[in-house]
Amino acid sequence: MIYADHNATSPLRPEARQAMLDVWDMGATNPSSVHTSGRAARGVLERARTAIGGAIGSRAEDIILTGGGTEADNLALHGIAVALDGKCTFLVSAIEHEAVTKAAAHSGARVQTAYVTPDGQLDLARLEDQLAGWDHAKFGTPVLCLMLANNETGVIQPVAEAARIVREAGGLAVCDAVQGLGKIPVNVGLLGVDYLSLSAHKIGGPQGAGALWHRAGAPLKAIVHGGGQERGLRSGTENVAAQAGFGAAIDAAIGDLPKYAMLARYRHDMETRLEREAGVMVMGKAADRLAGTSNFAKPGFAAETQVMAMDLAGVCISAGSACSSGKVKRSLVLLAMGASDALAESAIRTSFGWNSTPEDFAGVADAWLDAARRTVLKETA
Ligand code: PLP
Numbered sequence: 001m002i003y004a005d006h007n008a009t010s011p012l013r014p015e016a017r018q019a020m021l022d023v024w025d026m027g028a029t030n031p032s033s034v035h036t037s038g039r040a041a042r043g044v045l046e047r048a049r050t051a052i053g054g055a056i057g058s059r060a061e062d063i064i065l066t067g068g069g070t071e072a073d074n075l076a077l078h079g080i081a082v083a084l085d086g087k088c089t090f091l092v093s094a095i096e097h098e099a100v101t102k103a104a105a106h107s108g109a110r111v112q113t114a115y116v117t118p119d120g121q122l123d124l125a126r127l128e129d130q131l132a133g134w135d136h137a138k139f140g141t142p143v144l145c146l147m148l149a150n151n152e153t154g155v156i157q158p159v160a161e162a163a164r165i166v167r168e169a170g171g172l173a174v175c176d177a178v179q180g181l182g183k184i185p186v187n188v189g190l191l192g193v194d195y196l197s198l199s200a201h202k203i204g205g206p207q208g209a210g211a212l213w214h215r216a217g218a219p220l221k222a223i224v225h226g227g228g229q230e231r232g233l234r235s236g237t238e239n240v241a242a243q244a245g246f247g248a249a250i251d252a253a254i255g256d257l258p259k260y261a262m263l264a265r266y267r268h269d270m271e272t273r274l275e276r277e278a279g280v281m282v283m284g285k286a287a288d289r290l291a292g293t294s295n296f297a298k299p300g301f302a303a304e305t306q307v308m309a310m311d312l313a314g315v316c317i318s319a320g321s322a323c324s325s326g327k328v329k330r331s332l333v334l335l336a337m338g339a340s341d342a343l344a345e346s347a348i349r350t351s352f353g354w355n356s357t358p359e360d361f362a363g364v365a366d367a368w369l370d371a372a373r374r375t376v377l378k379e380t381a
Contacts, residue, residue, distance in 0.1 A: 004351060063212075065234070066209075146176075172218065172219075205249030
């Protein structure tokens with residue numbers, strides 16, 4: 001089997017697995033307990049927090065451990081809305097993950113869209129126009145929500161530039177870095193954002209572990225109340241084993257950054273072959289992209305047909321479109337980039353990661369061309 005769906009979830013790294021087994025072998029591990037076993041658990045948790053903070057250039061104490069990326073995004077958006085008493089407007093980029101768009105929609109605050117260019121990057125000139133002469137009394141604090149890298153196209157966003165624009169307008173910036181972490185260098189100081197969300201399972205850590213970084217002093221209130229863990233900002237006993245796995249995965253991913261960057265070379269060969277032999281259109285190709293992500297379309301070849309054909313050939317990929325309640329929706333990300341319906345309906349996402357090999361890229365191209373020759377290419381031959 002070839003696994004080319006790392007942006008959905010990445011296989012568990014051996015280092016993360018071992019770190020979790022070590023915690024489970026410790027016995028009882030409530031890090032809030034004051035006895036010996038509790039203190040041992042606290043030590044493991046704080047080492048994980050230090051690894052997570054270190055990976056993004058943050059102090060450990062500014063990291064709030066959460067149950068994944070979705071929860072981190074929700075804590076940021078709802079936590080800001082509560083702290084600002086609803087007096088804010090979320091400027092949500094048109095390509096955000098639903099964890100952000102839906103959290104904004106349910107926050108009770110106003111929401112505006114921040115538009116992207118046809119390359120799939122935030123349109124900075126339009127953002128500047130949107131914020132020029134911002135009426136703070138009417139719209140409250142502008143809060144930009146811009147991801148670091150898009151989960152469908154891999155397009156890397158101009159986060160530092162956008163954060164500067166919003167800061168100059170007296171606003172705040174939230175960055176969902178779930179897809180960027182462990183694939184490109186991430187530094188909260190250089191990005192200049194106020195909040196940054198992370199998830200373990202996209203980089204070979206376990207599912208259900210994540211974190212929210214927030215700048216000291218940035219407005220944030222708890223949305224889950226209880227025992228007061230995580231400095232009162234996220235009550236509930238921490239998942240020590242999962243966070244230990246996250247810490248180990250993040251250390252390994254940072255060490256592997258040069259190896260990950262090499263994937264661009266194999267992706268180039270794969271895309272060049274698909275363009276030449278089948279005339280596919282690569283989405284977001286003109287922009288900087290995550291080295292392991294390739295989203296391409298062949299109008300007339302339905303995305304779900306491609307996913308099924310590839311699965312039969314032993315290759316795991318995703319449709320560029322999201323599937324909900326049995327209905328396949330066209331990708332909102334691609335439509336926001338101005339793609340036609342025909343392109344958006346035929347786009348698939350291949351994503352490679354820490355254990356991908358050059359043979360995986362070649363295997364994806366072989367399987368895809370084989371499926372295409374039996375369907376669309378035959379008709380046009
Ligand atoms: N944000 C982005 C950009 C994602 O790609 C994902 C997962 O697909 C999430 C947030 C949600 O993360 P999690 O699965 O850890 O809740």
